[in-house]
Amino acid sequence: MLEQLLPQLVNGLTLGVIYALIAVGYTMVYGVIELINFAHGEVYMFGAFLCVTFITAVGMPFYLAIVAAMGCCALIGMFLDLVAYKPLRKAPRLAALITAIGMSIFLQNLAMVIWGSRPLPFVQSAVPAYLNETALSFSGVYLTWLQLFIFAVTTAMMLGLMFIITRTRIGTAMRALAQNKTAAALMGINVNFVIAFTFALGSAMGAVAGILVSVYYNSLYPTMGYVAGVKAFAAAVLGGIGSVPGAMLGGIVLGVAEALGAGYVSSLYRDGVAYAVMIAVIIFRPSGLLGKAVIDKA
Amino acid sequence: MKFGWCKAVLLACVVALMSVPAHAKTVKIACASAFSGPAAAYGDNVKAGVTLKVEEINAAGGVGGAQVEVLWMDSLCDPKESNTVAAKIARDEEIVGVVGHLCSSAHLAALPTYLRAGVPAITPTATNVAISDQNKDRKGLVWSFRDVYRDDFQGKFLARYAKEVLGVAKVAVFYENNDYGIGLKDAFVGEAKRLGLDVVGEEAYVKGTPDFTPQLTKLKASAPDGIFLSGYYNEGALIASQAKKIGLDVLKFGADGFDNMDYIKLAGDASEGTYITTPFLASEAGPEAQKFLADFKARYNRDVDYMSANAYDAAGILLQAIEKAGADRAKIREYLAGMNTPEKGYHGVSGLTYFDEHGDAQKPAFVKVVKNGEMVPAQQLK
Amino acid sequence: MGKIKPLLAVLALGLLAYPLLPFANEYLLHVVILVMIYMVLAMGLNIVPGFCGLLDLGFVGFYGIGAYTAGLLTVHYGVSFWLIVPLAALNGALWGVLLGAPTLRLTGDYFAIVTFGFSELVVLFLTNEIWLTRGPLGLPGIDPVNVNLEFLHPDWFWEFVGEAPYFYLALFMVLAVYFVLRRVEDSRLGRAWFAIREDPLAAASCGVDILTYKVIAFAISAGIGAVGGAFFARWQLFLSPDMFKFWESFLVLCMVVLGGLGNIHGALIGAVIMVCLGEVLREALFVAGLPPEVRFLFYGLIMVLIMRFKPAGFFPAIAATARGNPLLAALAERIEKTYGERRETHS
């Protein structure tokens, strides 16, 4: 049993990093406007499809297509905010949640109409060949360059994001907004611009996640966003929703719990183990792993 | 204003539901399958087959002079939605028969309504064993037929094939946790044990999660020399390529759920050497099938899969029944139930179809293997 | 309010007579029954987010527990429907307490995600414990509802055939739940829930035991969900874990919010809209000549549009007024008499 442990941990880590990438988009939007953007999973899916379309239809090289897809998804994110959420800023929170669900249904079916419902393989010819070669292999673990690439990209993006949030003007504005929207507006922060920027940033990261996942699994399909989105949402909450490092940690914990659950408990209860771990963590740490405790002041 | 809104919405709903669309003299059949949602890709296969058949018939003058109209009913592979669709079909007296449903659970959910209202249905894809017991009304009449073999037949067949032709000794099973995957797996494992095959591991996966490495890592640890993938090609392709990545490079075989060119497209090299059972083998089919194959490729720019072929035949059987028995539900049922010997069977692209007393088809299974990115006939089981 | 009443009366009369009419449409009845099941579910769910202000994403779990309780008891033991309903309600409520007691102190979205996890665990259990539930193979062969009075007279046995008897049973169920909730809404219990929704700390300092009342809300909500499930099982005659996926929780939540969070009438209208929308689109797309693949495209779009133009739902929750309660009506009169003149001089 023990010889499985290392490979399973690697499996879980890869999966977890992917969850983390998607979860960051959730957590950023949540941190700023307290909205669970359920359409985020769909942006992730659009990222993958757009990237493939840019490669096949426009003939862009792989890395350029990634950047272009990121740009398009950033626009989609801002568009989502503009048409769906901005009009509801003053409405009850759940209204925006329902809109998010509606948008998610809409985008998923839009993709189905545009690209068809059958899964597509990623354009392997466009992917640099070395990515699929084994980079490391030791004691039953096989790591491809692609996996290392995913780890590297995720880490780099997390660090970049942390930099933006903590060291830049717009990041400061985002944090201010998360604290108190009214006060931030009074301090001369353009609230709508900052929110749009948050959506754009989160969506671009979602797009990268979508592309990496579809390259890694060599498959993309219109419903891929739903399950990934739900898992990433769980990861974001597990880590403490609103916290970027929390999303990263939550994703990895969830991924590892899933892999170990499948490996050591039962593959039938693979998701069950992940959810059980999540519930247990939240019961014992009611604001997630890295979330700030909410003190209800009198 | 509030009052106006509610009233308008309520009225719109009621009016729209009560309205009966009037059409010119046509024969109407329904095709209930998944056209949106996660199973839409499979539904698309069914739709392609049925469309082709109906267009052919209509081009040739229709059924008894009437043009055939297909009502596409989106039942999402969802039992509840299926039951609603079934009620819609049952209620529209002009619909004389159904091709569908796609998934076994959806078909099972629709059956009580079909039995009560007396609607004949032919499913090209629902392979679950339970359907055989649930498709008779109170008088014992069978209303639901299928031109696809059952999971238990196929599972047993594969176990025998693995033992006798492939010659594996230790097999692992990786199945999708749904009606299809479990039905097939249970039959396979039961027969394998009877034949003395060593089943060294059983793992499950659920649709939707794209990552299968934890289960595969576990299966790898049990060192099988063959792995049976009991599920569909979408996930199967991911499994094949991930198995290759983690170094689990053993013989793979799957059932009809793998019979789609997308499997090779998605899995690439990893699909090489996969054995697949199928009710439909182009080389074994007659000359009329070759025309279908060519037409299909020309129309949809992809190769025929068993779902399309079965759907094409299911529509063909239903339309033949309408032509022979008239556009009447009960008479169609009677005609279909009468197709109970090979002589009275239907010669379609997927071979000869006739029904036993449970409405199940007795069809041979063929085996294909993936070689150089093509599916080619493999050695058949005698 | 006065305007709604006649509309409801006409609607109720129409609905009541329809199944007996010769041109009764079984499909329409089927959809109406489905609407009524969702009405029950939406009213049940409404208690938690609507009355207590807690986002509950796991409601479908209780619905599934109720349905499978009913299905299994029917298939294995042939228990009568009339006995199954209270059993299912109790089982649902029991699970509501078991889940609620440790988790209801969580705040906001953390509670939401825990309930979501719970409903996924329920589905996993239903899927994987094949020995009990037959798992993904589904549970076919559930008997329809029957009325068995054979102990009074050997011929007195009726089995529900077709949609019409189910229609009346569902209608009865909707009315019963509506009646119960309307009474609870305007009671000490309902007020305690509203207090928790508005301000938990202030509620506690009014003497409301927050956790207990949340658990009660959760248990009642779960019990109602389970009753809906029990009816569903004996109506569909087939169960499969697929029926209780996460999406159903969303759907019911959408009904509650679209209708108007915290308003019982809102839950009713929400169920009508969400169920009929899917069916109307089926027909509308056909008439418009559009392929069936775009049905959910419009479904999503319409949801977004409704929320865009009715952000508080069709019936926004409003402060309780004198509607329906004789005590409050009398009070309104008294206030008018005592303060009427003074108020006039004020303004």
Add this chain to the structure above:
Amino acid sequence: MKPILKIDGVTKRFGGLMALNDVEFEVRRGEIMGLIGPNGAGKTTMFNCIAGVYSPTEGRVVFEAEPGAPTVTNGFKPERVTALGIARTFQNIRLFSELTVLDNVRIGCHCRSRSNFFGAVLRSRAQRREEAEIIERSMRWLDFVGLGAQALARASALSYGNQRRLEIARALATGPRLIMLDEPAAGMNPQETRMLVDLIHAILAEGVTVVLIEHDMKLVMKICNRLVVLDHGMKIADGSPEEVRGDERVIEAYLGRGAAHA
């Protein structure tokens, strides 16, 4: 006079922050006691420790609802403290703003009534009687604070001063022996403040002891029998208004640290 509430060496720490440091005082039955001190002195924390929102880190809170029956309320939850007979209002008004004025007070009656789910569904005779009683009681308190006419209005529609009074009515409806008012005059105009003084006296006449936190020194000096002064979590003075006014430490606490308050 026997004390109704005894604060016995109460200390409250939040992490490293010492919000209350060994505070000791008592409230006597039938008096109006003022709890004063500069901002951040720990007055509201003291209230929260008494009301059960916080549990004191050290020390005891002893409440004697009826003479001769003391209860240590440490670790009690707010609802239990309320049931014992301590009611409170909040510094930043916390009404159930979407509900009616009447409902706010009816919820106040919660701990003095008992009907449950079954009573509500069956509308038993006992339940109906209790409901009628609750309305009577609520209206009595609403009339008491002068809000009877607005009983069926939405709470959020009331003026600021009226919202404060509604909060008092809601607190009174819980049937307290002791009521704690957290800055009841904040944001009121002089006329409203005068009415508040009358109201507080009326509360006292109902047999309810009053403790209040207030920054309006004129008001405090006018109505309180006794004052306790906190500064930096410590009690620095305790006595009649005249005594406290002359206390050096109090003057230092208020004036020494800038005239911002004055």
